[in-house]
Amino acid sequence: MGIVVIKDLNKHFAGLHALRDVNLEVEQGTVHAIIGPNGAGKSTLLNCFVGRLVPETGSITFDGRSLIGLRPYQINQAGVSRVFQTPEIFGDLTLLENVLIPAFAHRDGTYRLNLWASLEGEGDVRDQALQALEDVGMAEFRSVTAETLSRGDKRRLELAMCLVQRPKLLLLDEPTAGMSRADTNATIDLLSEISETGITMVVIEHDMHVVFSLADRVTVMAQGTPIAEGSPGMIKGDPRVQEAYLGAAPA
Amino acid sequence: MRGSSASGRYDGLLFAGFAIATLLAPLLLAPFGAGYPDLLQRFAIYGIFAIGFNILFGLTGYLSFGHAAFLGVGSYAAVWMFKLLSMNVIPAILLAVLAAGLFSLLVGFVSLRRSGIYFSILTLAFAQMSYNLAYSVLTPITNGETGLKVELSDPRIFGGPAGGGLPVPEIFGVDMHTTTDVALFGFNLQLNVGFYVCAAFLIAAFYLSMRIFRSPFGMTLKAIKSNQNRLNYTGINTRPYALTAFVISGMYAGLAGGLLACTDPLAGAERMQWTASGEVVLMTILGGAGTLFGPVLGAIVIKYAENIFSSFNKAEISSFYSFLPDGLRDAMTSMTAAFVGDGWQLTLGVLFMLAVIFLPGGLMEGLRRLAFWRRPGGEPEETAARRPAE
Known part of the structure; x- marks a missing residue:
């Protein structure tokens, strides 16, 4: 059993089926990347996990405990810390x-x-x-x-x-978005130092350079559902992934 | 921890300075013609009101437009204590703080479900509701338009009807109106018991506010203002924090209302009107929201300005312009008259606009700029220190 177990998760926005029967498991102590084109449901999945959105069906278990219905601050107290796409800090302090x-x-x-x-x-x-x-x-x-x-x-x-x-789990939503190359590399170094302490990390990322530098395992999402999962090497060679995602971007 | 003892010493000095200045206020303010008991009491009482308001607005950023309701509740509670229990001010003040605290718990619980402008409007609605209720439905408690006051027929438990005139509030047997005249440095100082009771509460109120500002609790309140979203994902439930701040500031308002009743034992509904709520907002912003001393300064400046500008009348202005030819003199007189007397709020409005436009941090920012302008070192650079790009 992984530290995170997500089963049959579904979420709709008006007519859009944003998450379709998502099943995902994250092993303790690994860096697990979730990638996919825009609109694949990555952020929706993250928001369901942290308690910002409530899924219609399915279960989310963290460290043996269900997170469905908990408020964001309760989920944080359970051991989940998150990093936002745009850094959220206390600017005046x-x-x-x-x-x-x-x-x-x-x-x-x-x-x-x-x-x-x-x-x-x-x-x-x-x-x-x-x-x-x-x-x-x-x-x-x-x-x-x-x-x-x-x-x-x-x-x-x-x-x-x-x-x-x-935290037992660190969630990172595009940790290098909008950064210069130097800042990106410095962040990658810092994140790999952190992962060496044994903390579990889930990274949502667009930048393949970041994903392949950090991840132990990669899940590819498209149209609200995971289409492939494996080691970074396997994912690179998977034709379905090429089609859904990598093919669209210059290698 | 070298830094900690230094900042602890700074706070100690600040507090000692504040306490001494408050106790010496009859002397310090005498040159401004503001050294008489009635005005000094108002400075202290509205200072307490503004300090409390600042704990909510200055730290959490929640702008309440209904704090006068808590002031009014405090006044009514205190007068009832005079009518029913005793003329001693201590039980009256205790009930005033308690009643305002409970009422603010109710108002805060509902209003804090929203933030920003919706929160402000909710508090305003509550205050106006209280004002109208005090005028109409609640007349048995508030005595409606006439206002609640101490009467000869009151069924007071301790110290029943005194022979002769109306009883006056006292503190352990000492009449609040007792004044001792002392001649010092050519000024005739009026040392008044009522003022020193208010001053003692002001000093205590300032001390508590300083502790809150320096505590982990106060830091969390600042974080609510800075980034509530981050705070939610940091494991903190923001609503009980904001509600606690709301109740504390409501209790400060109740204390101020109770003290108003102690210096003059009557309470009227107009104390709850929105203009009174707006006044404390102006005091806090004019002095400097989020600063320790700013709200007190704002309260003093506004109450002083009210006192000065509302006292002029047309004849005085006319004699001021006596050097002008008649036609011009009349024109200038009627134009200036709009800004003084009953129209003193116009002057206040102009003052307030000038402060907000040129000194967004309030008078405290003005003082700080003055201090750095006098020193050749110029502006403080600490906030500009940045990490060099790698």
Whole structure:
């Protein structure tokens, strides 16, 4: 049994059948990429998983527990952290505060009336947050306002915010979208370092360079359903995939 | 942790400075002609109101247009305590805070289901509803148009009807109106018990607000303003956080309303009107939303301006323009008169527009700019520090 088990998932938007009988399993400790052309249902699948959308039928099990009907913050508390296509950070706050918030959420749960403690007094959480910034190489900018960072650095910060929660699963929605080549390569290096710690990752990605650098396993989706699954090497040679996806893009 | 002790010391200094300035207000404000008890009390009370409003608006970004309702509830609760229990202000203030807290829990629970403009409109609707109810249906509780006040026939439990005149609020036997005159530096200082009761609550209110600003809870409130979407995917249920902030700020408003009743034991429905709700929004924005001291500054400036501009009358303006020829003098007089007296809100409106256009961060931003302008180092560069591209 994988850490993520998705069975017979269906989701409609008005007349569009966005997800058709999706079955997917992700093994613990692997990097699993989901690829496919625009409109294949990748993002819908992700949104069903994190609790933003509710599927009509089917089941989603994470770590032995059903996620259907849970709110996004409950799913995060179950051990799922996500990275957005456009980095979602707290722009008005400093880098350290950006990482402190998830660190407190990890320790204190969904709500705690912690208004008599001072931020300085919470040494343990502070140390964890500083360590997480250190791990992505941004500790020296802890007092900088997050909004002023470059796209690539925002992504690093967002990863630090996820990792400080020690998630069991990290979801990445096109982690290198809109990045320069240099930023993309730096992000790939960082992500492969993270995967070496044994954390399970699911990556939705368009950039084949990223997919083949990172993934242990690849699922190809088209028209709302997985059409092929295998190692990156197998997927590269699969004619169905060529037809549905790779054939359309210059190799 | 070198940095932590430094920022702790900064907060300690800020608080000590605030407390000393508040206690010395009768002296500090005497040169401005604002050192008399009635105005000082209003500064302190509206300062508390604005500090509380800032905990909601300044931190979470939720703009409530109905906070005067909680102020009104606080006033009514306090007057009822005077009528039924005793003229001591402490139980009156406790009930005022409690009643406003419960009412804000109800209003916040419903209003926080929406955000942005819809939230603002919901709070406005609640406040106007309270205002109209206080005027009509709830007359047995609010005494309608006349307003609720202490009367000779009140069935007070402790210290029943006093011989002679109406009883006045007191704190453990000391009349709130007691004033001691002290001559100092050529000013005649009026040290008033009522003001010092308000000042003590103002200092406590400021201290609590400072603790909230520096706490993990306060940081989460700032995150609600910054990016609620990210917060949801960070494992935090934002609604109870926002509701707590709403109730805390409602209790601050109740405290302010209770203190208003303690300095003058009557409560009227007009305290709940939307203009009163709008006033606290103006105070907070004018002073600097999201700053610790800004709301108090905004409250002082607005109440001071109200006091100055509403006191002028036509004859005074006319004599001011006495150097002009008659026709021009009349024209100038009638034009200026629109901005003073009953029309002082026009002046306030102009002041507010100038502040929002030229100082979006409020008066606190103005002070900060002034401080950096005087120092040759220029603007602070810390926020501009960026990572070099790799």
